[in-house]
Amino acid sequence: MKINTWFGVLGIGRTGEVLEFELFSKDIRELVRCSIALQENRQLLRQHLPPAGFDLKTAALECGFVESSAEYYSLLHEVMVEAAKLQVSEAFTADQRIIQAVEALDDINETTNLLSERLFEWYGNYFPESGLSGEALALFIAKYGSRENIGSEDPLYPRARNSMGAKLEAADEVLLKGFAESVCSLYERKRQTEAYIQDSMESIAPNLSLAAGPMLGARLISVAGSLEKLAAFPSSTVQVIGASKALFKHLRARAPSPKHGIIYSHPLINTAPWWIRGKIARALAAKLSLAARIDFYSGEKDASLVEKLEVKVEQIKTSNPKPPQKKQDSGVKPKKRRGRK
Amino acid sequence: MPEVKLLSDGIFEVTKDKKQLATMNLDPGKVVYGEKLIQVEGVEYRTWDPRRSKLGAMVLKKFNISLKENSKVLYLGAASGTTVSHVSDIVPEGAVYAVEFAPRSMRGLIGLASRRKNVHPILIDAGKPESYAHIVEPVDLIFQDVAQPNQAEIAARNASRYLKRDGYLLLSIKARSIDTVANPKEVYKGEIKKLEQAFEPKFEVLNAKDLMPYHEDHLGILAKIR
Ligand SMILES: C[S@@+](CC[C@H](N)C(=O)[O-])C[C@H]1O[C@@H](n2cnc3c(N)ncnc32)[C@H](O)[C@@H]1O
Secondary structure: OEEEEOOEEEEEOOOOOEEEEEEOOOOHHHHHHHHHHHHHOHHHHHHOOOOOOOOHHHHHHHOOOOOOHHHHHHHHHHHHHHHHHHHHHHOOOHHHHHHHHHHHHHHHHHHHHHHHHHHHHHHHOOOHHHOOOHHHHHHHHHHHOOHHHOOOOOOOHHHHHOOOOOOOOHHHHHHHHHHHHHHHHHHHHHHHHHHHHHHHHHHHOHHHHHHHOHHHHHHHHHHHOOHHHHHHOOHHHHHHOOOHHHHHHHHHHOOOOOOOOHHHHOHHHHOOOHHHHHHHHHHHHHHHHHHHHHHHHOOOOOOHHHHHHHHHHHHHHHHOOOOOOOOOOOOOOOOOOOOOO | OOEEEEEEOOEEEEEEOEEEEEEEOOOOOOOOOOOOEEEEOOEEEEEOOOOOOHHHHHHHOOOOOOOOOOOEEEEEOOOOOHHHHHHHHHOOOOEEEEEEOOHHHHHHHHHHHHHOOOEEEEEOOOOOHHHHOOOOOOEEEEEEOOOOOOHHHHHHHHHHHHEEEEEEEEEEEEHHHHOOOOOHHHHHHHHHHHHHHHOOOOEEEEEEEEOOOOOOOEEEEEEEEO
16 A cells, blocks of 8 residues: 655555655755645545554665664654744734734724823823814824914914913923824824725635625634634624623623624624614624635625625614514613713 | 752652752753753753643652653644653653644744754644644654643544554643533543543543642543553
């Protein structure tokens, strides 16, 4: 029988003795390539699988691939280290890059909010009447520094003239301007990262991107860990992705299963009346799950997916025009969430 | 002068201030995960933290891991190599096939392997043992620490292909990765039963102890093919 090994193709007899062999060259790159191909190509491997308990090292000595046991291990070692390096470098695929970008975006948002609040409070001492916050405030400070530098053409000029704010000394002005510039560049970075995610999603997951929106789609991939994993999840899991705290509670305490994954930020759900959100979430999750599968396995864009989803949502809306009378099933009315988009 | 006591082949108890588990450093001068290096009469020992290593905990719990300096080991769930480094110390003339499927952990493992000639890293799913049949030879010990729901099956499938008839299987079972709610004791019973009956080969369980106080909700199992 013929078998594949990392050092060549062998023909072996019933007791494992080597009858014939075709050895690979002792070139590390070549050996690495063959070893990875065997690892990853199941068909190739299954065809000529060494029998259980087959002694590779003895065979390698028998057919003269190596002179000694020491040489066998030292060559094997080099091949395995190089193969692992190559595989690790190739594992950083497009979806993994998107995940890094999504996480970076979360960090940027958190940092931006924190620093913007600091700037608001700090600069409030110098120009409390500005009515500005966030990026607008940062841009204002980066441009003018002290409110005394505002030109008369600026609509804020009258307020600046009559401000009760403290006088901004030169040293403080330099500091605040620099700080404001950093905040401005964070806002810039945020837009850049979002654009990157949008473009990448469009190219690696066009269907998911279309059905979920690029940001939600990217978040789903991020929580799942990869596009492959997302594609493998049943749609009931996609529906609750991101509700991990609630999900954990459900598993531990057998509490009711959570209904609110991150897909609840999708406009089809968050603009729908509360009593049909669960139904829409189920329909949406099914389509997103399908979209992820198409993206992972074929990559062809299929616009009919979204049309079908919209039809389905319309159906749900027309057949459930009013809230249910009695509190049936366990459908607890979701609390109104304020101040969150 | 620190005192050194041999516990079993390649495994020592070094006493300096307090008693500590240790192995002889195969890569002198180099620390892997923050452990201590202790020199005694020209030999460098690396302390082995049982809280960072299930195998270390098993040694302290008197599991007989019976490794010799030329033993071959298949290590499933190598992570970045904390424990692999000690196994590598114990089998300086042997081989450690270190299987890990997370690229991120593999980065650390590759760093370790490039300094230790007896560690052969394999980036692959331990649940598909055929996919490394072209690489791995029959071994004296399979150590598995994968924290997966189907860990008993993974162990059996690897043993059927790679474990020598007189070799041993050492397994760390994490109760929570099998059932997040059930009582760990019940989970352990179920896993032992699976090893004894559910797959081919069937195992004889030689020793099974929980790994407290070093690891919570973990069971160590030593088994051999029946
Ligand atoms: C608890 S950690 C192992 C720690 C390690 N034994 C030590 O003591 O240094 C479990 C590791 O198993 C890996 N793992 C889980 N399932 C696996 C599988 N099917 N194949 C390969 N590795 C796996 C995980 O990525 C993780 O790194």
